[in-house]
Amino acid sequence: MRDMNSFSCTGYVGKDAELRYNPNGTPVLRFNVAVGNDRYDKKTDQTVKQTDWVPVVLFGKRAEALQKFITKGRRLLVQGRVSIRTYKDKEGASRTGISVIPHLYDGIQFLNAQGPKSEAEATGNPELAEAVDESLADVADDVGGDDPAF
Numbered sequence: 001m002r003d004m005n006s007f008s009c010t011g012y013v014g015k016d017a018e019l020r021y022n023p024n025g026t027p028v029l030r031f032n033v034a035v036g037n038d039r040y041d042k043k044t045d046q047t048v049k050q051t052d053w054v055p056v057v058l059f060g061k062r063a064e065a066l067q068k069f070i071t072k073g074r075r076l077l078v079q080g081r082v083s084i085r086t087y088k089d090k091e092g093a094s095r096t097g098i099s100v101i102p103h104l105y106d107g108i109q110f111l112n113a114q115g116p117k118s119e120a121e122a123t124g125n126p127e128l129a130e131a132v133d134e135s136l137a138d139v140a141d142d143v144g145g146d147d148p149a150f
Contacts, residue, residue, distance in 0.1 A: 007100050012075050075111040
């Protein structure tokens with residue numbers, strides 16, 4: 001049996017997605033999704049509201065196409081895999097980065113009433129959501145560098 005790496009959440013985008021390009025020229029889109037994670041506190045007999053911030057990263061043509069739709073307050077369903085990477089920061093210290101990489105086809109669903117509902121609708125190109133961007137193969141090599149995403 002193969003191992004499984006699967007993640008799903010619904011939540012709200014905390015601020016507009018940020019598009020940058022890594023040293024190889026690959027577009028990288030980063031944003032965080034606020035996920036409510038309420039818990040019960042036995043001591044106070046109250047429900048405590050807690051927010052977990054989930055970092056999400058998109059690469060390649062998808063990143064460029066979806067940037068304008070991933071804006072502050074937008075409610076999303078994100079489905080993908082968890083990526084854990086280690087790298088050296090500018091001072092040479094080891095760091096660990098954790099993020100979610102959405103599935104290639106509709107790993108992001110737009111849940112707000114306004115705007116597109118899916119990646120295919122957002123981009124106006126269903127093939128784009130299905131296609132594996134050629135630059136994705138290069139991204140895996142870049143992840144261990146000095147600044148893995150940018």
